[in-house]
Amino acid sequence: MSGAGRAVRTAVLAAAVLSALSGPARAGQSVAVTDSLGRTVKVPGNASRIISLEPEITRIIVALGAGDRLVGIDFFLRHQDHLFPIIAPAAARLPVVSNQGQELNYELALRLRPEIVFASPSEFRMAESIEKKLRVPVVSLASLGRIDALVGEIALLGRILGREERAARLAAFVEERLGPLRRGASGSGEKGRPSIYLSFWGSLVRTPVVYEPVDMAGGRNVAAGLLPDYLGAAGATVSVEQLVVWDPEVILIQGSYPPAERRVTVEGILRDPRLASVRAVRAGRVHYTFGYWYWWDPALVLVETVYLRRILHPEDGPASSLAGEAEIVFKEFYGVDGAFAALCRILRCHEWIPK
Amino acid sequence: MSGSRNRTRTTAITVVAIVLPLLLFVLSLNLGTYRIPPKDVLPILTRAVFSGGGGESSPAADVLIRIRLPRLLLALFAGAALAVSGASLQALFRNPLVFEFSLGISYGAAFGAALSLVFLGAKVPAQAAAFVFAVVAVLAVLFVAGRAASQVVTILLSGVIVSALFQALLSLVEFFANPYALQALIFWLMGSLGQATWTDLAISLPLIGVGIAALIGLRWRLNVLSLGEDEARTLGVDVRREKVLVIVLAALTTAAATAVTGVISWIGLIVPHLVRMAVGPDNRKVIPLSAAFGASLLLLADDIARSAFAFEIPIGILTSVVGIPFFIVLLKRSGKVWL
Numbered sequence: 001m002s003g004a005g006r007a008v009r010t011a012v013l014a015a016a017v018l019s020a021l022s023g024p025a026r027a028g029q030s031v032a033v034t035d036s037l038g039r040t041v042k043v044p045g046n047a048s049r050i051i052s053l054e055p056e057i058t059r060i061i062v063a064l065g066a067g068d069r070l071v072g073i074d075f076f077l078r079h080q081d082h083l084f085p086i087i088a089p090a091a092a093r094l095p096v097v098s099n100q101g102q103e104l105n106y107e108l109a110l111r112l113r114p115e116i117v118f119a120s121p122s123e124f125r126m127a128e129s130i131e132k133k134l135r136v137p138v139v140s141l142a143s144l145g146r147i148d149a150l151v152g153e154i155a156l157l158g159r160i161l162g163r164e165e166r167a168a169r170l171a172a173f174v175e176e177r178l179g180p181l182r183r184g185a186s187g188s189g190e191k192g193r194p195s196i197y198l199s200f201w202g203s204l205v206r207t208p209v210v211y212e213p214v215d216m217a218g219g220r221n222v223a224a225g226l227l228p229d230y231l232g233a234a235g236a237t238v239s240v241e242q243l244v245v246w247d248p249e250v251i252l253i254q255g256s257y258p259p260a261e262r263r264v265t266v267e268g269i270l271r272d273p274r275l276a277s278v279r280a281v282r283a284g285r286v287h288y289t290f291g292y293w294y295w296w297d298p299a300l301v302l303v304e305t306v307y308l309r310r311i312l313h314p315e316d317g318p319a320s321s322l323a324g325e326a327e328i329v330f331k332e333f334y335g336v337d338g339a340f341a342a343l344c345r346i347l348r349c350h351e352w353i354p355k
Numbered sequence: 356m357s358g359s360r361n362r363t364r365t366t367a368i369t370v371v372a373i374v375l376p377l378l379l380f381v382l383s384l385n386l387g388t389y390r391i392p393p394k395d396v397l398p399i400l401t402r403a404v405f406s407g408g409g410g411e412s413s414p415a416a417d418v419l420i421r422i423r424l425p426r427l428l429l430a431l432f433a434g435a436a437l438a439v440s441g442a443s444l445q446a447l448f449r450n451p452l453v454f455e456f457s458l459g460i461s462y463g464a465a466f467g468a469a470l471s472l473v474f475l476g477a478k479v480p481a482q483a484a485a486f487v488f489a490v491v492a493v494l495a496v497l498f499v500a501g502r503a504a505s506q507v508v509t510i511l512l513s514g515v516i517v518s519a520l521f522q523a524l525l526s527l528v529e530f531f532a533n534p535y536a537l538q539a540l541i542f543w544l545m546g547s548l549g550q551a552t553w554t555d556l557a558i559s560l561p562l563i564g565v566g567i568a569a570l571i572g573l574r575w576r577l578n579v580l581s582l583g584e585d586e587a588r589t590l591g592v593d594v595r596r597e598k599v600l601v602i603v604l605a606a607l608t609t610a611a612a613t614a615v616t617g618v619i620s621w622i623g624l625i626v627p628h629l630v631r632m633a634v635g636p637d638n639r640k641v642i643p644l645s646a647a648f649g650a651s652l653l654l655l656a657d658d659i660a661r662s663a664f665a666f667e668i669p670i671g672i673l674t675s676v677v678g679i680p681f682f683i684v685l686l687k688r689s690g691k692v693w694l
Contacts, residue, residue: 080533100530201538202472205549205667226666236666237542239549241422244414245388257535260476274421274552277414294534 031160035140036121043137046162047115053098053126055081056295057118057141060154062088063170063298063333064163071112072097076294082258083297086342087334102126106133116160120295142295145210147178147305150298170298173332177302178216181309184316185218193220194312197248197280200291202263204272205243206235208292213301214252217308222246240274250312251280255288259348266352287311288352299333303340310354322353365640368633372647376431379654383427386662389418400424421553429551430657431650432563433612434622438649439642440605441623442630443570446577446638447601448507454623455609458514458602461620462521463492464613468543469528473536481543482555482614489610492517493602510602546617546671548657559611566608567646573601574642581638619671621678622649632685652678 029045051072052058058073070091077084078096085092097109102123109117114136119126121140130138141156143149151171158167185193196219198207207223214221223246226236253264266286275281290304303326310322326340344350384400385393395415403420441454455461467488468481475484499513532540576597579587584594609623626649627641634640653670656677660670 076534100532201542202535203539203542205547206538206542237547237549237669238666239388239422239661241418241661242388242665242667244418244422247414254535261536263472263539274417276421277417 033139033156033160035127036142036144037124037127037140039127039140041137041139043139043160044115045160047160049113049115050118051097051109051112051114051116052118053102053104053123054118054120054141054295055084055293056143056150056297057153057157058091059084059087059297059299060157061118061161062091064154064158064161064166066161066163067091069161070094071114072109074098074102075100081294082346083293083300083343086339087297087299087330087336104130106130110134145208145212145292147174147212147216147301150296150301151175154298170333174298174302177329178305181216181218181305184309184313185216190220193218194249195220195222195246196312197222197243197246197251198254198289198291199251199264199269200254201235202254202257202261203237204264204269205238205240207238208235213289213305213308214312216305217312219250219308219312222248243275244278247277247279249279249283249285251278251286252289252291252308253286254291255347255349255352256291256293258346285311288349290349299330299339300343302329307353323350365634368644369640372644375651376647376654379651379658380427380431383430383654383658384419384423386658387418387423388661388665389414391415391419425551425553425556426548426657426661427654428556428560429548429615430654432560432567433548433616433619434626434653435567435646435650436563436608436612437619437622437653438626438645439567439570440609442627442638442641442645443573443577443601443605444623445627446581446636446641447598448511449581449583450507450511451628452624453511455605455613456518456620456623457511458496458606459492459517459521460489460606460609461613461618462518462525463495464489464610465544465618466521466525466528467491468614468617469525469532469540472540472543473528473532482559486610486614488521489613490606492521493606493610495520497599497602510598542669543617544671545669546619546674547667547669548616548653549661549667551615555615559615562611563608566604566611569604570601570608571643571646573597573604574638577601577638577642581636617671619653619674621674621682622653625678625682626652628682629685 030042031045032040032042034040048069049071050061050066050069052061052070053074055074055077058070058077061067061070067088067090071094073091073094073096075096075098078092095108095112097112098104102120104126114134117130117134117136117138119130119138119140121142124140127138127140130136141153143153151174154167154170158164196214198211198214198221200206200208209223209225209227211221223236223238226238251269253266253269266288269275269286270281270284280286289308290300293300306325307322309316323340323344327338330336330339384396385391396419399416399419403416437455444453444457445451464485467484467486470488471479471481471484495517496510496513499516500510529537529540576592579590579592580594580597587594613619627645630641630644630648634644653674656670656673660668660673
């Protein structure tokens with residue numbers, strides 16, 4: 001997941017400023033946006049035919065109530081994602097315009113007559129290539145592990161799609177859920193933040209250097225600052241010895257894999273003799289978390305942050321059922337009942353989330 | 356006079372070959388992100404040996420016994436395995452460009468690991484699948500070469516074909532992999548010693564050790580074989596049998612190493628050349644010296660990979676980025692290739 005975290009934040013800030021200063025986009029009017037690659041792109045206001053090759057953006061488009069404007073989606077969402085068919089069953093059946101290697105089928109894309117294409121900034125050559133071949137504006141966006149960037153993305157897409165009110169409502173919903181957590185995290189000070197090691201991407205030693213849900217839930221990512229800021233949410237490879245040196249109080253494992261596909265498991269880490277002296281192992285504080293979902297799902301990352309707060313700070317006391325809270329979040333974003341329960345059946349997350 | 360100078364030079368290189376890996380091993384034991392005072396290293400090791408490895412449990416003992424020691428032993432054995440296999444195959448085929456990649460071993464192992472990581476799940480460990488397919492690749496090479504397996508060109512051509520086939524199969528698996536499995540696969544393909552465990556070593560080290568010992572034992576016969584097939588036959592050597600034996604041993608040794616470390620390239624090509632530049636083409640010296648310098652080089656590369664930064668640089672990248680320019684400089688200086 002390469003890209004420029006700084007560029008994302010700049011883009012999101014710019015988008016937020018633009019959104020605040022200009023009126024809503026109207027059909028026929030063009031809107032100037034700066035994307036995650038720092039490119040300024042003129043896009044048609046209120047586009048009605050959209051191709052999205054970036055799952056995070058596709059999910060936000062659905063959440064904004066503009067899923068019916070999608071005319072093509074990427075391979076992952078159609079064939080490999082177990083969440084998208086739950087939250088957007090109609091959109092999950094749309095034509096697939098990319099292959100497993102994330103290459104666009106140009107002829108099919110052209111036939112679908114898109115007015116705008118959304119792409120991932122990690123495929124940085126793709127944007128210009130699509131623009132040249134299809135003569136359609138391409139916007140490359142990703143939040144790269146930062147929740148503020150995700151909220152900015154929702155605002156930017158709301159403006160592009162003429163769905164500002166819905167975007168503002170989602171942003172307010174996110175703030176309503178995360179505001180208290182953010183205030184709690186900033187109030188607990190450095191000493192009150194347990195140190196967290198994240199084992200992501202199916203490897204014990206691969207870890208993201210930026211993962212804001214941890215910070216927002218009142219934790220401290222031990223790998224923060226390991227790579228320069230401009231690398232955004234890139235993963236670093238560390239040694240097992242480094243993990244022992246960090247001696248984290250909590251270890252979190254990416255749990256977005258179905259159990260049969262998991263290479264790193266809670267049981268495996270608890271039994272690993274190399275990690276016997278690590279505080280998290282001694283205290284049994286090794287947990288799954290949701291982690292990246294081929295980029296993020298905006299509803300799930302909100303649920304994840306609430307979940308992390310509860311396992312990192314159990315002293316906060318009993319709260320409402322997490323599963324119930326998660327259903328409210330998914331209902332707000334996608335208007336679907338029972339989405340979280342359906343996802344949990346696949347991931348068997350009812351075995352590891354607090355009741 | 357010149358002969359005496361050569362003998363002195365060979366003696367000096369032999370002494371370096373014995374001392375260097377031992378020195379690096381001791382140094383490496385004291386190197387790492389977890390600081391263990393040098394005075395504590397020997398007592399921890401001694402206590403572990405006398406308690407059968409299970410006695411003491413402290414962070415320092417865990418790091419030294421369960422993390423650092425298996426990693427260093429794997430570096431020593433894998434480095435020696437890759438270098439000895441490369442040297443043996445180059446001597447056998449009388450071709451300086453032959454190494455484990457030429458016989459499809461690396462791509463066979465990579466394909467096996469890919470199958471495990473992408474489709475077979477945790478029930479079939481990547482290490483086991485890598486080993487099985489590395490052996491399958493070599494058997495395929497021997498099968499394709501058929502009765503002409505004693506001819507250099509035939510077997511190399513078979514190696515190229517089998518390599519290309521496994522490379523294509525690997526690409527196919529990558530193409531169908533979901534993004535999360537693909538991440539794990541790319542990571543494996545870059546090579547790493549960082550996750551070595553005693554369980555891995557219990558299987559791979561005996562295989563590697565036996566393979567290296569057998570190839571060192573065959574060093575005299577490699578000298579005869581490297582004279583050419585006709586000359587070897589005249590001297591009473593069963594060329595086909597000897598060639599198959601060397602190929603199978605080199606394959607088993609490399610497969611056992613690659614299965615645990617992932618793909619680590621260039622050691623098998625660079626080290627034998629460096630050794631031949633230093634002592635000449637006599638395989639009686641080249642094979643054991645390659646083992647010593649291969650072990651040292653991989654140990655040194657791993658020290659850099661794990662100590663230069665708080666994060667790790669994949670060792671496969673490091674051996675290529677550092678090894679190739681170094682090799683080019685030496686090649687330019689010497690102006691010829693020894694064989």
